[in-house]
Amino acid sequence: MSQRPRIIIAQRQRLALNANLSASIRLLRSDTAGLTRYLEEQAAENPHVRLVGPEPAAIGDWLPRWSGVLAFGKAGQTTASEPASAQPSLIAHVVAAVQALALPRVEHAIALALLEALEPSGWLGRPLAEIAAELDHPATEVEAVLQRLQKIDPPGLFARSLAECLALQVEDLGKLDREMAVLLNHLDLLASGGTRRLAQLCGCDEAGIAQRFRLIRTLNPKPGAGFSTANPAEAREPDLLARPLQGGRWQVALNRSALPTVEVSGTGGEDGAANPAGLQAAKALQHMVEARNDTLLRVGREIVTRQAEALAQGPGALRPMVMADLAEALGLHVSTISRVVAGASLDGPTGVWWLRQMFSAARGAADAGQEAMASDGVSVAALRHRLGRLIATEPRAAPLSDAALADRLAAETGVRLARRTIAQYRAAEGFPAAHRRRLRPLKARRKTGTPKDGQV
Template identity: 30%
Template sequence: MLLERNLHLQQKQSLHISAQTIQSLKILQFSHGELSSYLEDQAERNPLINLKLPNPTDAMPEPPTEAKGQTERLTATNAPGSTFATEKTHAMQSGGDSLGARPSQGQSRKSHDIRDAIDVIEATCPAKTTLREHLLSQIGFAFRDLSDQRLAAELIEHFDGDGYLRAKTTTLAPMLGVDAEKIEKTLKVIQGFDPAGVGARDLGECLKIQLEDLGKLRPEMEIMLDHIDLLAKFDISRLASLTGTSRDAVLEMAKEIRTLDPKPGRKFDDSPTLSAYPDILVNRTRDGRVTVELNSALLPRVLVDRQYYAEIKTQRLNEQDKRFVVDCMKNAGWLTKNLDQRAQTILKIATEIARKQDRFLRDGPEHLRPLGLKDVAAAAGVHESTVCRAIANKYMMTAHGLFELKFFFSNSLASLDGGEDQSSETVRHKIKQLIDAEKPEAVLSDDAIVAQLQSSGIEVARRTVAKYRDMMRIPSSPQRRREKRAKAKFNFA
């Protein structure tokens, strides 16, 4: 057997993605909340990063109407052949300035006065009682035995924010070390607590408890609440048959039920409602120009502490410490560059969206154009995947309200008259308009909606109308007819 050594050259293609590129792709698709969490983690790991996070409550402006004298912004004119006028390009800043700079005497006095005012408010306004605290405070009056009090407290811990006990008693029994009958007995006592309706397992039971508390739980009302699904569908004839009453009597009972609280625990809910905050602000000036800017109140500030870096470099460090400090400086630099690139990319893509959806910005949702990722990508000079990441979990504030950037992308439906294609979102909007304008005596079937859309030049199939109606959680025409007639007769809102 002959063994030989041979040397030869071979070309091979491979893709290497740097850590900096990976970080850039990651933070581009972050929402503002995810970005804040990520930056907090980076600041904890890197002593050269000074971080100041925004207060989201300052980031929800009023829906814009006209831009008046705004100077620090990135603007884009949507007139043909126009160019960008960049007045402030760095939404994120990097440099040696420390965020811990000492405020002026006037600023310090103002902050002190505000803090004093807050202290006074906190001292004079008691904290809001939670549902859990409110229920636990009633246990001592309802139960004498200590073991019963402990069981009641355990059950209350399983209540949700609406005041319901969603878990089954057979599931809780082995967890709490008691039999299901004991749980049922204890729960029955808790259901007598304030507010009326807490401790219910479902909506029907919740409403029964409230009616019983008011002394209005009649047998026919109880039967009606046992079939609350029929009430939700406004199947008045079926309910009249089950309760042995007239249709008018059923509608009177329905009107009485509407005065009850389906979520009694919510009045004690003091947790903040998580809102969607606008990443992009769009305005139209008096001369017709569209201005697009990043919401500066939502942007974190990341500064590289170069002064601290210079001080550390002058000290005697071993090789491991030197390498750590150099890596920290390099990583901080990457982060600030990637944050700036993220801001510029989002702004560029949002500007193209605003340019292509100019009629929507001017005239409203019914004028939304069909738009694909590739259309924006080609205009912005980026890849489709970049557009996909940039619009993820981002919101735009317009004169017509707050919209997720994904809202502006939709498929097209052909026009019958050869005119401009309609977006699927626009068609859904028109379907909703037609249904909202219905009269109780003239409710439109899906076929009638198709005919109405075709008369306005929109080609759409009946199954498409049904699909869009289901997406908007709009019931069928028979159910809408029942609801509208009942509401018209008894002035239901």
């Protein structure tokens, strides 16, 4: 065999990421906060890039999560309408938190009674005096336990009104001063735009009222709705806003109050002379931001169209949807859909959703004779949510086994799951096994002896 060097002409094809393509991919994966930071860095380096805004939210510009909450009654309070039973993950989280408090026996019984009165919104659904009379305990003792339960994360749980719910959240942020306390006690004026009257009551100017309104706007009026033990989307400005319209239609828009606008300046530098390379880079950046916003809006509208029921009713109504479905409908690549929904969030009537959270594969085949919803399969997210709701509403003295839960879920959805799959979904929702969920009645515990403090 000849070992002499040879010259070979070959043709190869490869994909190389230039600077613009790399920046475009980065923008697609950026949420509103990350995009704003990147644009600020580019504006500091390139004098041809000028950022405008974003304009701060004006008083009365509420996010969609406040819909149905600011309907003030005669007493100046509100009600947060939610489904009949509490969110399963919320119940599991609060039960675990109550156990971790290791309360004495009497206080533990009071805490369980308050837990039974917890609504899906995270508010306390019954008057404190009524609960105290049922338990035959002084109202002051019940309120002392309530104050301990109000320390459970997220802030705002076990509130008795909207004002108290928001006050707990503002106090957790360390911003509950006298002016904010007065403002929270007059939310009816804030909702109707009575800025001058509020300024007189709070003893500050209208700019101070507007600043405090923008803080209140970012809070969660229903901390239990769509509950997640760690949902950072609640504490930041959403990327998209989804509002229901008449006729079952939805309006989806970019959150312009959190996103600056990129403008290209023809002059730059200290002498005002234009830099051709910098000017071209500024125009390219403007085009990439517009393309990112357009793609995010298209994807968001398609998601809302497919998951409208979930936005209105909660995770239990999530339909099967994978990224390939959106890619085919929008004429985009699956990787583009994945990058767009990576860190973006959407604010709707039931709270803040991560866009990635709304994707879920179908599970199981529908049995004959089942309802139409099950005929196309049920999403894994909806099955997990319904399973958690079955556990949340089960008898405390006789919890359902995994096999019984599988039967109940099959009767409700038409999807038969294996017992080990039920166990996986149950653990993912934060519920222990049936023998660990069993709670003996207080009277039975007294007959068998007095347990130690904090023991169930």
